[in-house]
Amino acid sequence: MARADITAVPSRRPLIKLALQLGLPLALSGALVTTALQAIPAGQAQTHQHHSGGGSHGQELRSDLDLLVVLAQMQGHLLVAQELIQQRNFSAAEAHVGHPVDELYGAVAPLLTARRVPAFLVTLEALRQQVRLNPTAPATRQKLLAAQRAIGQAEQAAVPAAVRNQASTQRAVVRALAAAACDEYAAAVAEGRVVESIEYQDARGFLLEAQRLLSTMTSAQPGALQTVRAMLRAFPSAQPPQRTVLSPEQLRRLQAQL
Numbered sequence: 001m002a003r004a005d006i007t008a009v010p011s012r013r014p015l016i017k018l019a020l021q022l023g024l025p026l027a028l029s030g031a032l033v034t035t036a037l038q039a040i041p042a043g044q045a046q047t048h049q050h051h052s053g054g055g056s057h058g059q060e061l062r063s064d065l066d067l068l069v070v071l072a073q074m075q076g077h078l079l080v081a082q083e084l085i086q087q088r089n090f091s092a093a094e095a096h097v098g099h100p101v102d103e104l105y106g107a108v109a110p111l112l113t114a115r116r117v118p119a120f121l122v123t124l125e126a127l128r129q130q131v132r133l134n135p136t137a138p139a140t141r142q143k144l145l146a147a148q149r150a151i152g153q154a155e156q157a158a159v160p161a162a163v164r165n166q167a168s169t170q171r172a173v174v175r176a177l178a179a180a181a182c183d184e185y186a187a188a189v190a191e192g193r194v195v196e197s198i199e200y201q202d203a204r205g206f207l208l209e210a211q212r213l214l215s216t217m218t219s220a221q222p223g224a225l226q227t228v229r230a231m232l233r234a235f236p237s238a239q240p241p242q243r244t245v246l247s248p249e250q251l252r253r254l255q256a257q258l
Contacts, residue, residue: 061111064159065169069176070108071155072209074100074124076177078148079212080205081131083238085144090135092238095198096205097128097147108154117157120150167219171258174224177210178231178255185234186248194240204235227257 081096101124127143181203188199214225231254234246
């Protein structure tokens, strides 16, 4: 699975801030967790535990669904980073390749260790250092692909195929990504303008990953891919538009259709 591009920014808040406020893992709201877990047959998802903390010391994940969502968020960050790299917006790209390291890996690490999945933090950090120090070198693309592969391999090793490939699980991951995108977009927009580029880009990355997942599903819910593509209209490119195409409320209404 090839992916592409990257950019950077100083501050970041929505996912971790929201999680801390709600006492839930990362971008999953209480309603979303309940809905997503109900989509997985009994016995295939564990009960959510409430934790505090974030970043590299993030909440410990407990369920297959939590793990799949956070790994998908990592892929979303790398997708938008890939775009930013292609556009030579290296500072913004550095921020997005850094998010999996600083904000998400700490949440998945305990569960990966418990399931004897090889760590891949070194691979993620190698990509960040490459983008930071020499983003125009051919090694940048190689390390980006290596990071994307490492996340995919961790997903395959940590979650049984019977759970991972189940249509209800895949739909729950897509819904979680779309809900997180709505949260990010709401934090990015004020009075019809994007005031926080990094949150805008996070939202785009999550929806790009949702779109990619839906396009590979053999039993995708009718209309789900079209809905995600309609949501992506709010994100015409990795660089925010002068004026917003959709309001946060319009984006949320589309997300509710998933």
